[in-house]
Amino acid sequence: MDEAWTGGSGGGPFGRWERAGGGRGLPWRSTVLIAVLVMAGSGFAARNQAGREELDAWGRVLLLLAAAPLVLRHRRPVPVVFAVAAVTLGYLAAGYPYGPVFVLIAVACFAAVVQGHRTAAWWALGLLWAGHLLLAHWLYSRLPPPGDGPAPWGQELPAAAFAVAVLAASELVRVRRQQWAQHRADRAAAERRRADQERLRIARELHDVLAHSISVINVQAGVGLALLDSDPEQARTALTTIKAASKEALGEVRQVLDTLRAPGEAPRTPAPGLGRLPELVDQAAAAGLTVAVTRSGPRTDLPPGADLAAFRIVQEALTNVVRHSGSRTARVEIAHGPGRLDLRVDDDGPATGTEAGGSGNGLAGMRERAAALGGTIEAGVRPDGGFRVHAVLPLPPEETS
Structure with a gap:
């Protein structure tokens, strides 16, 4: 890819897009920030979830393993979203507390959907939810913490709502990005059309000015050459006409070039019209x-x-x-x-x-x-x-x- 969504202002909740160039193109800062927030939030959640395992060193390692793939979420969004879902499911299977860990899968799904891999994001989120249902309602007796009972089915509704909200927000951002891209393309096309129209206008002006004046000059030059020896006075008249025609042509060409150099300024001389028909x-x-x-x-x-x-x-x-x-x-x-x-x-x-x-x-x-x-x-x-x-x-x- 030529671009990457990296941390910084002006790019929505997860940063802005910038050109990828080596390590600087990877979203290191946003990934580290997300990992730190998830670590701190999970520690706080552990203190308020007495029925879950204490967040020990192994639990923090799992959180780091789930956050690490996010560095590549804009270059390899499909493997990243499935890797984050798998590690998150392992974290939940180990009995560690619920809470901020789901931010990681939300970020991975967001990146995948925004880049057009919506099916992969839906599958990863669906498999994570299905795995959670299996762990919380059928395999809980074989997994830590000891003596844990089945999770209440009522908690699945908020979980489903969270998944739908993540996918909906991702789709909204994807659509907005497509609209912005289309707007930029339309604006660029309009700029090209305006440039082409201006180029054609200048070409028409130069053609009309030069074709007429050079035709007059060509005729008078032929007359002057033919009469140079036999009728010098008539040849002089032809040369005078050539000088007047060339001077007028130079003036009109200069006017066209002035508008080209400074398109926003008013022309120094009025454009010709039918009022100049006698000159013509x-x-x-x-x-x-x-x-x-x-x-x-x-x-x-x-x-x-x-x-x-x-x-x-x-x-x-x-x-x-x-x-x-x-x-x-x-x-x-x-x-x-x-x-x-x-x-x-x-x-x-x-x-x-x-x-x-x-x-x-x-x-x-x-x-x-x-x-x-x-x-x-x-x-x-x-x-x-x-x-x-x-x-x-x-x-x-x-x-x-």
């Missing part, structure tokens, strides 16, 4: 794409999450047009409706390179953003050969009233 149109124009934007429905302030998702969906859709479409025009339609926001981005195609179906990371990221808000994304080739991205994002009623 200008960047697309710098890449040679003419974008027409139409809006319908009552303008309302969008929730931050929906505003960011809408901006990123439009951004990714325009990036795909720049990278994968032969069309140099695109149409963005934004419709504000009751409880929803409709986004539609169309181009007239045709596709020029990498297929723009639903298998790319960009489209997968758009679907994840929409799904996180309870929305949907439809993306595919239109019958006339163009490509359409249609997103529906639900909005809270108070945001659309």
Whole structure:
């Protein structure tokens, strides 16, 4: 086993769990404490049980022999519980006083049940009780003390109640430990899910920022190289566009990294939203794409999450047009409706390179953003050969009233 229940505070009546490492992992202190208490209590009980044998040296040896296996009760609970039951039965057969000796079997049963060996604990406790019945009601005349008579049957009811109480308490602790373990596992799983969601969020943000900006930079770099000798002024314009796009990309990447370094702090700059759509149109124009934007429905302030998702969906859709479409025009339609926001981005195609179906990371990221808000994304080739991205994002009623 990797852990052991050892003496100390904070672990219930018998100590706390700690890692086993050599001798330090064994519950020496709690075992010695139990043995001392049982010795002292048995000595006191002997003075109040005149009909039993005096607790002599041999009786104390039997008590020590019954307590000693408890050191291994968390590593070998089954042999320990049967060994303690057997020595306890020998102690009772020798006529020594009742009382604290039963604490030893209670501790052994508790350790066995808590570690999942309930059947062994029940058998050990049942055999001890059956042996006691045999000694107290049939074999008493052949065993010390001399002249002893049969024990009253009425005392068996408290003995049975004690056994049931020990098993019930052990089962309760076992169930509580399982609940705690399940709670820890659920909490760890929730932490992993939150970490995965945060990782995916950051990956989506970086993808959206870099894919769009690098697409613009790539187009303008090609223009600059083509016109470097023939039209230096136009090449200069392309380089200026590259500088502006790279500066904006660096700023947004820095914002994402700042939230990663200090997740509890508020971002230094507001997250982008549809209010920055004109900037997006200008960047697309710098890449040679003419974008027409139409809006319908009552303008309302969008929730931050929906505003960011809408901006990123439009951004990714325009990036795909720049990278994968032969069309140099695109149409963005934004419709504000009751409880929803409709986004539609169309181009007239045709596709020029990498297929723009639903298998790319960009489209997968758009679907994840929409799904996180309870929305949907439809993306595919239109019958006339163009490509359409249609997103529906639900909005809270108070945001659309």
